[in-house]
Amino acid sequence: MIAQDGSFFLKNKLSASETYEAILARHGMKMIEARADAKPGEEQKKFSMHAFGAQFAEVRVDPDLGEVRVTRWVGTFGVGRVLNAKTANTQLIGGIVYGIGMALMEHTVTDPHRGRVVNADLAEYHVPVNADVSDIQVLFVDEHDPHINPLGVKRIGEIRITGTAAAIANAVSHATGKRIRDLPITLDKLL
Numbered sequence: 001m002i003a004q005d006g007s008f009f010l011k012n013k014l015s016a017s018e019t020y021e022a023i024l025a026r027h028g029m030k031m032i033e034a035r036a037d038a039k040p041g042e043e044q045k046k047f048s049m050h051a052f053g054a055q056f057a058e059v060r061v062d063p064d065l066g067e068v069r070v071t072r073w074v075g076t077f078g079v080g081r082v083l084n085a086k087t088a089n090t091q092l093i094g095g096i097v098y099g100i101g102m103a104l105m106e107h108t109v110t111d112p113h114r115g116r117v118v119n120a121d122l123a124e125y126h127v128p129v130n131a132d133v134s135d136i137q138v139l140f141v142d143e144h145d146p147h148i149n150p151l152g153v154k155r156i157g158e159i160r161i162t163g164t165a166a167a168i169a170n171a172v173s174h175a176t177g178k179r180i181r182d183l184p185i186t187l188d189k190l191l
Helices: 020-026 085-104 159-176
Strands: 002-004 007-009 017-019 052-061 068-078 135-140
Touching: 007 020, 017 020, 052 159, 068 085, 068 159, 085 135, 085 159
Parallel strands: 068 135
Antiparallel strands: 002 007, 007 017, 052 068
């Protein structure tokens, strides 16, 4: 039997077919449900199936104020087969924006005497806004990996965030000659 376009067909006689609705109605059923389990195959023991990427940041640092601005961003990612390029592109850009916040702004301040978070609201906990993010360009590596899964897709997940702070720290080091290893990169660390 072949299942196609809402009907079952006989392999050797394609003119003999019956719709799903007709089969269910004949048996007095409104719907049918099936479950299956899928487990990773032996391929996971032989091959690496992770997403990968390279990220590059261009920054400008004000020498008097120590203000860091990300002026351009290029990221290239190998995430397997991309099913929806617009969604994947937006997801990657969102993660890059999170990474910009991690590198330049986000910092939880705790009271040393009480252990209470002092900046527990968005008025005092800084996150990037549109003015903090300029040109972000995301490119995809066209790859086909037959070992991942039948669709050839990989997870985008954390690949979008992990390299962002490092790329910004490297760009700041290149611009200022100072290697900052403690995030966020703030003006007191640069001056």
